[in-house]
Amino acid sequence: MHVPDGFINAPVSVATGAVAAVAVAVSLRGARRELAGAVQGGTGAGAERTAPLAGLVAAFIFAVQMLNFPVAAGTSGHLLGGALAAILVGPYTGVLCVSVVLLMQGVLFADGGLTALGVNISDMAIVTTVVAYAVFRGLVKVLPRKRRSVTVASFVAALMSVPAAAVAFTALYALGGTTDVPIGKVFTAMVGVHVLIGLGEAAITALTVGAVIAVRPDLVYGARGLAKPLELRTSPLDVPAPAPAADEVTTAARETGPAASAPAAPAPRRSVRRVWLAGLAAALLCAGGISYYASASPDGLEKVAHDQGIDAKTEAHASKDSPLADYSVKDIGNARLAGGLAGVIGVGATLAVGTGVFVVLRRRRTAEAAGAAGAVGTAGASGERV
Incomplete structure (x- = not known):
């Protein structure tokens, strides 16, 4: 649904x-x-890995958009990606992911x-994501709190977004x-x-x-809070022990020393490297290989524009x-190689730009949090001196 120059007036x-500019600015803040709260509660090395994951989502959307699939006689469709990005990394980050993809493509x-970049961002990034x-959040609230419900809600949300x-x-x-x-x-x-294209989406x-979700549900933004922590029991008849009263806790702490009242060790961080590598491999495979077999038919907007005469004043692209x-890479005679190489370059460029944007955002958030903590510490120290 990429709108070319000349369809919409100045x-x-x-x-x-x-x-689009306002929406992107708001999304940068959101x-x-x-990004700060996606992994490990927003702290430590786990949170630092959210920027590469968001960059990977942008690269994956770019790759899958190259896979046009037939939807009707002489018409094809492709992924828009707003629903996928919003559910995986959050709505604000999702708007930025699709915007980066549209910028690279243009x-x-x-x-x-x-x-027409503003038209495309407004239509393909903002409308689809919002x-x-x-729809996804509304369905998740009423469906059973299970992983399968997230998948079902994702299907319906994506279907309606197109x-x-x-x-x-x-x-x-x-x-x-x-x-x-x-207009009718x-x-x-x-x-x-686009209802038919929505089924593919x-x-x-x-x-x-x-x-x-099957391998790392903790990495899916839309699935937060749906998984209940596991409870270990030594016998089916065991029940959780009642919480001790406050005076009992105080007495135990005095008798056993500081070690007894120390907080439990945090759960070990789980690496996201395998997920990132698998996602990158899938993106490269789609863009560098499978894209050669994509449908050559015009997509939904192109077909409608041609049939209805919307494209009468289409302007040549500046690029x-x-x-x-x-x-397709110029001056390479082999169509399969030229297209595959162009796809790989596109995945790499989108990954680099997307990751760069999200790394900067993540570091700014970390710096703001550190500054706020420092201000609180300074205020506390001043109060102690008084």
Whole structure:
């Protein structure tokens, strides 16, 4: 659903650019909190690994978007990714993930107009993420608190996010379309084909979320708080001992010394390296190999635009002469090699940019927390001197 230059007029493009800029700024602040609290309660080395994980999600979305799948005669679809990103890493971080993907696609691969970048971010990053996460949270609250419920909610949320994006595009076209096409026809065609595309989006999202939950549910933002801690018992007849009264705890501490009242050792941190490597391998496989077998049919927006005449005033992309334009490396005669290499480069570039953004956000959050702790410590020391 990448909107090219020329579909939407300049005033509406500028307005959506402003909306996108505000949304990205808000997401930058919100993502700090999400990245800080995703692993190990937001402290220690575990939290530092959340930035690479978020960067990996962006790279994975880029890769899977290259896999166009047929949905009807002469029409294909591809992942939008808003639902997947929001559920895996949080809604604010999800907006940033999809925005990074759209930026890389527009600048390096001439996919999605540069003047239409605000339109694409508003439609594909903001609308899909907000709608999907709202539906997901609503379903998780009413479904049984099980891992399977997260997968089911992911499917439904992703399914609904794609037609929502189609409706949003239709609204933008009604405000600033550059050709005189009946909006009713655009609405019917866009929603109809994108309901079918939504089924593919839902399947990809549910399978991916389900796979991550199966091995590391603690890494899925949308699954926080659903898993109950395990309780070890020596016999089926055993029951948890009642908590001791406060005076009993005080007496025990006096009799046995400081060791008895020391807090329990924290649970050991679990490495995310295997998950990160597996995700990167999957992204490289999709972009570098499987993408060669993707459907060559136009996607939903391209098909509707051609059939309804929306594309009458399409403008040439500013990056049409890029060495990676159309997801193929120039001057390489072998189509499989040219496309696969372009996909690998895209995954690497998206991973680098996405991880860089999230590392900076994570470090700023850490610095803010350290500054706040220092201020509290200074205030406490001053009070003791008084």
